[in-house]
Every structure is written in structure tokens, then in C-alpha cells.
């Protein structure tokens with residue numbers, strides 16, 4: 001690999017340039033392909049399968065039988081490995097996806113919140129030209145599963161027998177994706193953009209691919225279809241110091257070089273000795289690779305840059321905005337902290353990129369070609385839309401309306417102002433007809449009025465189970481509270497927004513919680529819960545199991561006094 005020693009900043013842009021993609025040829029080819037798919041639908045897809053994949057197809061949808069058969073064609077070891085990866089990826093993606101948002105009362109009576117709603121139809125592209133990337137199925141189908149998109153379709157090219165690689169089919173089915181089509185390249189992207197007789201048009205297209213796929217995705221955006229990001233030829237940048245093992249560094253560079261001749265790998269180091277040792281290793285390791293020629297071509301586009309120190313390497317790495325960044329230095333954690341721009345970061349000499357490519361848990365669908373500056377890798381968030389909600393009570397409108405009227409007038413938008421004014425006038429004209437703030441009438445007394453509607457179904461089931469199986473202390477307290485024994489109507493296991501509280505008097509805005517030992521481990525969680533409940537106007541009193549078991553009488557006395565001290 002070419003070694004450039006101590007360049008100055010004026011050379012930075014030129015040295016960090018990606019290999020020029022053949023823009024003009026790709027552009028013309030992709031435009032023609034898109035046009036033909038738009039005009040001729042499935043027929044165009046059959047013709048392109050024959051032209052590019054040498055496959056004669058008569059249907060595009062993969063049958064159930066083909067999916068079942070695929071499972072018999074791959075080894076138990078591979079299945080077990082895929083399942084290990086599945087679990088890690090699922091665990092990480094589920095944990096990073098925050099579905100619950102706080103309900104914020106921006107002003108008294110004006111509440112706002114935000115919720116993730118799954119995108120209705122999504123299309124996953126799985127590359128299959130030079131290698132069948134079944135690992136990419138995990139990276140796209142798992143977040144789709146967590147997001148719960150209504151329709152998930154998958155396209156991938158076939159081999160010359162007209163078969164999609166069995167590992168791709170097995171993994172798709174493991175992730176619950178069974179609507180699979182035999183279509184590759186720009187034509188698959190065009191099919192998911194416009195729809196054909198067999199393949200549906202989707203709302204958003206995901207997945208990496210070669211230059212044709214990436215360009216087609218960019219063009220799809222002009223037709224109102226969203227895409228995850230430009231995820232083109234794989235690339236890696238390694239920052240390594242003199243202590244790094246040159247065998248490891250060379251292996252990491254080759255791991256991405258073998259993806260395609262258009263891949264690029266960069267080594268930034270402060271040690272010429274390491275740079276030379278890595279070059280020796282590249283020669284040794286290249287000779288053993290099955291994809292030697294591909295990797296060799298990529299290495300021709302690649303370089304080692306020797307800089308004054310690791311601080312300089314960090315600056316140059318940020319300027320390159322790598323898809324993958326491996327930090328193989330003594331103080332790798334500190335270096336990682338200082339990085340500002342990268343798709344995914346691999347820290348320390350044992351964290352090779354292959355771990356993330358397959359199974360660490362993170363996503364390998366990442367922005368290439370410098371797009372790490374402004375795009376993130378795929379996550380569950382990529383599969384949902386965040387919808388905002390707001391609700392004003394009459395008091396909320398009275399509190400906020402006048403400011404909106406003034407702003408609308410200042411913008412010269414009378415109709416906007418009127419939408420507020422007509423309501424304020426109606427409140428003024430009929431003040432008595434309005435419900436009192438904070439009171440619950442008739443059927444509104446039930447949980448679903450205080451629960452968050454979107455999760456009420458789930459919580460209702462849970463609350464009902466909890467009512468059937470109370471803890472010993474809950475049962476003791478309930479005996480004293482039930483049937484308005486304290487002249488207060490209490491509900492047990494009552495749902496308020498996303499929480500189930502032990503006992504609540506909605507009318508008195510009083511909540512009683514009995515804390516078991518588990519609460520010792522969730523102090524922060526309890527605090528957030530309490531803050532929220534208080535923000536909704538509830539007073540929360542807590543008792544420990546011991547309080548209840550040792551002195552139930554004074555527990556009940558406290559509840560009685562607290563509640564009577566807070567009139568409606």
C-alpha cells in the first residue's frame with residue numbers, strides 16, 4: 001500500500017479522496033434501467049435477471065417451498081451462528097429504541113407528546129452480486145421486526161440457476177420476512193419505487209449495494225420514496241500506533257478490501273515502522289485470500305498516511321468521515337472519545353470490524369463515501385416516523401390562545417387567529433357548559449381515560465393480572481381501602497399514562513404505592529415515575545412492605561389524613 005509520510009494540510013483533500021466512481025456510465029445505465037422497469041414492470045425484471053445474473057426466471061416471488069428447502073440446505077453450525085448474531089442484534093437494537101416519550105405539559109392545560117409509528121411499507125435490498133450478504137438480512141429485518149412495519153418486502157439477486165442464496169432465505173424467514181422477490185441491482189430498487197405486477201411500491205427502501213444500487217436509491221428519492229442512506233462500497237479507516245500488531249492491522253484492512261475493487265481502506269499512523277510492517281503483512285496475507293484479486297484492486301486505491309502524532313490522526317480521520325473506524329492504539333478509549341465523525345467505531349486491538357459486520361449487535365448498514373458527516377447507520381428509528389401529538393383543554397386554550405392570536409395577527413394570517421378566537425369566544429359565551437378541569441365524570445372514571453391509549457391494551461391485561469395476584473402487603477392494604485371504607489373511592493392497579501399504580505383515588509388525585517424490595521434497585525426509575533405522576537397533579541405516598549406488615553394501622557391513618565388534607 002502506498003505510504004505517504006508527513007503530508008501537510010494543503011494535501012489533505014486530495015489524499016483523502018475516495019476512488020472516483022464511474023459516474024457517467026453508472027448514471028446512464030441506471031436511468032435506462034429505471035425507465036424500462038417503470039414501463040415494462042415484471043418483463044423488464046426478467047430481462048435484467050437474464051442479462052446481469054444469467055438467470056432465466058418465470059416468476060419473481062420466492063415460494064414457501066423454496067424458503068422451507070433453504071433451511072435444509074445450510075449447516076446446523078451456520079444456523080446456530082446466525083441465531084447468535086440474531087440475539088445480539090435484536091438485544092442491542094431493541095434497547096436503543098425508545099418508544100416511550102414523556103407527556104409534557106408545556107403550559108397548564110396544554111400537553112404535548114411524541115410517539116413512533118411504524119412506516120407502513122418498507123423494502124429491504126440484500127446485495128448478492130459478488131457475495132450473498134445474508135448478514136445484511138439481520139441488519140435490516142431485525143429493526144423492521146422491532147418497529148413492526150405492516151408490510152416488509154425483500155429483494156435480492158439470484159445465482160444463474162435462479163435461486164437466492166439459501167442462507168439469505170433462511171435468515172429472512174428467521175426474522176419473519178417471507179415476502180421475498182428475485183430481483184437485484186438498480187432494477188430491484190426501481191421495482192420497489194414504482195411497483196410492478198409482482199413487486200409492491202414501498203414507502204422507504206433500505207440496504208447497501210454497489211454503485212448501481214446506490215445511484216438508483218438516490219434517484220428513488222426524487223419519486224417520493226425515502227431511503228435509509230447512501231450505503232455504497234464498504235470502507236475502513238484504521239488509526240494505529242507503534243504498539244499495534246501489524247498482523248491485526250493488515251487483516252482488518254484486507255477484510256474490507258475484499259468486498260469489492262471499489263472499496264477503500266486507509267491506515268493513519270504516527271509510526272513509519274508500523275506502516276512498513278503492515279505492508280509486509282499485506283503481501284503475506286493477500287496471497288492466502290480467496291478473493292485476492294478483488295482485495296488487491298481495492299488496495300491499489302488505498303493508502304497509509306504517516307502523521308506526526310495520534311492527535312493528528314484523529315483530525316484526519318474526522319476529515320475523511322469513515323464508514324468504519326478501527327482504533328488500534330494504546331489509549332483507544334480516549335481516542336474514541338475525541339472522534340467527531342464516523343459511521344461505527346471499533347475500539348482496541350481485539351475489536352475487529354468483522355465482529356460488527358456480523359454479530360456484535362450494532363448495525364453494519366452504514367453511510368459510506370463521507371456521508372457519515374450527515375447520516376447515521378440503520379436503527380429501529382429508521383423504520384418509524386415520529387408523530388407529535390398535542391391536546392388543549394379549554395383552560396389550555398385560554399392560557400395559550402391569546403399569544404397565538406397575537407402571533408397570527410403579526411404574520412398577517414387572520415384565519416389562523418380566527419381558529420383560536422372562535423373558540424375563546426365560545427368559552428366566554430358559555431363558561432358553564434365546559435367540563436371542570438381535572439374532574440372525571442360518568443364512564444370517564446375508568447382507567448382508559450387516564451391511560452396512554454396506544455399502550456392501554458397491553459397495560460390493561462397486566463393490571464388485571466396484578467389485581468388477580470396481589471402481593472401480601474397489597475392485599476392487606478386493599479382490604480382497608482376497598483368499598484370506600486375511608487370514604488374515598490380507591491382503584492387498585494390503576495393505569496395512569498404508561499404506569500400502573502398500586503392504589504389511586506382519581507378524584508382526590510392521590511396515589512398510594514407499596515414498595516417491595518425490588519424498588520431498592522430502581523430508585524432512579526421510581527423517581528422519574530413519581531415526577532411524572534406529580535406533573536399530572538397526583539400526590540404520591542409510598543410505604544415499604546415492612547411499614548405495612550409492622551404497622552398497618554398507621555399506614556391507613558396516614559392515607560386517610562393525606563387524602564382528607566387534599567380536597568378535590
Ligand SMILES: NC(=O)c1ccc[n+]([C@@H]2O[C@H](COP(=O)([O-])OP(=O)(O)OC[C@H]3O[C@@H](n4cnc5c(N)ncnc54)[C@H](O)[C@@H]3O)[C@@H](O)[C@H]2O)c1
Pocket residue numbers: 029052053126127128129130131133136157184185186187208209210211212213231232233234259260263323364365366367368
Ligand atoms: N455500506 C454498507 O453498509 C454496506 C454493507 C454491505 C455491503 N456493502 C457493499 O455492497 C456492495 C454489494 O455489491 P455487489 O455488486 O456484490 O452486489 P449488489 O447486489 O449490490 O449488485 C449486484 C447487482 O448489480 C447489478 N449489476 C451488475 N453489473 C451491472 C452493470 N454493468 N450494469 C447495471 N447493473 C449491474 C446486477 O443487477 C446485479 O444483480 C459492495 O460494494 C459492498 O461493499 C455496503
Ligand SMILES: N[C@H](CO)Cc1c[nH]c[nH+]1
Pocket residue numbers: 133135136233234235256323357364365366
Ligand atoms: N462490511 C460491510 C458493511 O459495510 C458489511 C458486511 C457484510 N458481510 C461482511 N461485511
Ligand SMILES: [Zn+2]
Pocket residue numbers: 234255256259357
Ligand atoms: Zn465487511
